[in-house]
Amino acid sequence: MNLLLLEDADFVGGERVRLSGRRLKHLHEVHRAETGDRLRVGHLGGLMGEGRLIALDAEHAELHVSLDQPPPAKLPLTLILALPRPKMLKRVLQTVSAMGVARLVLVNSYRVEKSFWQTPFLEAEAIREQLILGLEQARDTVLPEVSIEKRFKPFVEDRLPALAAGTLGLTGHPGDYPACPRAVEQPVTLAIGPEGGWIPYEVELLREAAGLQPVQLGERILRVETAVPALLARLF
Amino acid sequence: MNLLLLEDADFVGGERVRLSGRRLKHLHEVHRAETGDRLRVGHLGGLMGEGRLIALDAEHAELHVSLDQPPPAKLPLTLILALPRPKMLKRVLQTVSAMGVARLVLVNSYRVEKSFWQTPFLEAEAIREQLILGLEQARDTVLPEVSIEKRFKPFVEDRLPALAAGTLGLTGHPGDYPACPRAVEQPVTLAIGPEGGWIPYEVELLREAAGLQPVQLGERILRVETAVPALLARLF
Known part of the structure; x- marks a missing residue:
């Protein structure tokens, strides 16, 4: 996955998201991500930008996201x-x-x-x-x-x-x-x-x-x- | 398969081929072929043309082939x-x-x-x-x-x-x-x-x-x- 795609339900604050399940597994197993890492993120149906991993364990990942770029044209x-x-x-x-x-x-x-x-x-x-x-x-x-x-x-x-x-x-x-x-x-x-x-x-x-x-x-x-x-x- | 591809070893005469194995299975199961049917055929590395099914049973298929068309350009x-x-x-x-x-x-x-x-x-x-x-x-x-x-x-x-x-x-x-x-x-x-x-x-x-x-x-x-x-x- 070249973009971490976020859904409305992932947001726990204006610029803060919490993930589990498939995307968490991918962060661990494919990205081998660590706290502090920066990832490309996008909001389903909305803007894209960067996410910074502020917490990561076996159960959840938390990111601070900054979304300011439009998605590519259809x-x-x-x-x-x-x-x-x-x-x-x-x-x-x-x-x-x-x-x-x-x-x-x-x-x-x-x-x-x-x-x-x-x-x-x-x-x-x-x-x-x-x-x-x-x-x-x-x-x-x-x-x-x-x-x-x-x-x-x-x-x-x-x-x-x-x-x-x-x-x-x-x-x-x-x-x-x-x-x-x-x-x-x-x-x-x-x-x-x-x-x-x-x-x-x-x-x-x-x-x-x-x-x-x-x-x-x-x-x-x-x-x-x-x-x-x-x-x-x-x-x- | 849109072309029945023939190899040198399939030829039992100048214009006669005998098939078994994967291609025979495909003739039976996908084409539901019957004796007399005409199929597109090609000779690996050579010409393409038409084959007429002259015998078909559970073990073998025999075709009379007529090869006269060049394959498409690479x-x-x-x-x-x-x-x-x-x-x-x-x-x-x-x-x-x-x-x-x-x-x-x-x-x-x-x-x-x-x-x-x-x-x-x-x-x-x-x-x-x-x-x-x-x-x-x-x-x-x-x-x-x-x-x-x-x-x-x-x-x-x-x-x-x-x-x-x-x-x-x-x-x-x-x-x-x-x-x-x-x-x-x-x-x-x-x-x-x-x-x-x-x-x-x-x-x-x-x-x-x-x-x-x-x-x-x-x-x-x-x-x-x-x-x-x-x-x-x-x-x-």
């Missing part, structure tokens, strides 16, 4: 992602959060296995846990907004048009399409399919109902967890 | 990568292979934990296994060249200058450096550090001995498995 991106398999979902959530995606929509698709929707990793608390790990990795304090859409057609027809309005709408899909644009200046709505890709009906509906144009990233088929950072790094 | 890239932790190494090898990196050098760095060098995943056969998975994913037949350099300084001083000669030499490193260039036209040598990054001495030696200029990818700190596809997608 990518102006709504990512529409066909639900990946559970193990990949965890890593993709961390990546999405670390790379600064503003909004993530996990959506069904014909090639998403039905069993994927049963995973406990889709529970709100489990999603939040992975997003927090991504923020700690990348040094950010602002969680992406995540929503879940179990039905593709009503989402794309009824809600995606408003989400995508005024943005550059793109569907990542291998095939005879224009190359994914580079270094765009405007906000983007990007749809990335499941393993095996979107089916033609889905590509068409994304285009017709919500204006998302198919773009490709070359002839190599990438896993979702590789395609996500590759497409994001190319777009922004 | 990225003109030598990637110098500080050895990642073993679990991440496996995934990064797959990514490197899937994205078409021509040459990979796994190198030591001050912040690489010594224990990482003990992993069985560094054995030649284990590396090859992950690279093959990457080729099968991306539909490629040509393995990247992989070499292992356990001592940073002699590698950078004595061998890297020749590897990097005539290429655009870059070190990915967070900090007050120019942004990583986009869509370059020439071959690239790119050094990516370990978790925690290169130390200043290493960044300097890469620059002084081998001409690799530090470049950054924004203020967010990415995991190696995210930074690799992000940097590659931006460069090429």
Whole structure:
């Protein structure tokens, strides 16, 4: 963790926080922290800055924090992602959060296995846990907004048009399409399919109902967890 | 697997192959293949094309193959990568292979934990296994060249200058450096550090001995498995 992320409940005074649990363990085992050490800290949803460790034992850590820097800007991106398999979902959530995606929509698709929707990793608390790990990795304090859409057609027809309005709408899909644009200046709505890709009906509906144009990233088929950072790094 | 990758030993005639083991299992369990099915195939190190399943049972599969297409071009890239932790190494090898990196050098760095060098995943056969998975994913037949350099300084001083000669030499490193260039036209040598990054001495030696200029990818700190596809997608 490259940033010690603090939540409201950690504050025991205006500039004083008290930690236990996972973050305390990390301070001991990974940072091998000692009283007096200075660490990068951030307030979830708020500012970042420096914390000074004023007390540390097996039960608790106390820090005096000084928060004066804004978090990095979010990518102006709504990512529409066909639900990946559970193990990949965890890593993709961390990546999405670390790379600064503003909004993530996990959506069904014909090639998403039905069993994927049963995973406990889709529970709100489990999603939040992975997003927090991504923020700690990348040094950010602002969680992406995540929503879940179990039905593709009503989402794309009824809600995606408003989400995508005024943005550059793109569907990542291998095939005879224009190359994914580079270094765009405007906000983007990007749809990335499941393993095996979107089916033609889905590509068409994304285009017709919500204006998302198919773009490709070359002839190599990438896993979702590789395609996500590759497409994001190319777009922004 | 998006490509059934065939090795010399699989061929029982000029256009006839016989498979067992992992690939047979995959044909049964994932493809649910049946006699007569047509599959994308490739010959390791050679051409790609189509295979027709002419026999299939619990013990073997036989295919008639027709190979007439070249594999996708490699990225003109030598990637110098500080050895990642073993679990991440496996995934990064797959990514490197899937994205078409021509040459990979796994190198030591001050912040690489010594224990990482003990992993069985560094054995030649284990590396090859992950690279093959990457080729099968991306539909490629040509393995990247992989070499292992356990001592940073002699590698950078004595061998890297020749590897990097005539290429655009870059070190990915967070900090007050120019942004990583986009869509370059020439071959690239790119050094990516370990978790925690290169130390200043290493960044300097890469620059002084081998001409690799530090470049950054924004203020967010990415995991190696995210930074690799992000940097590659931006460069090429």
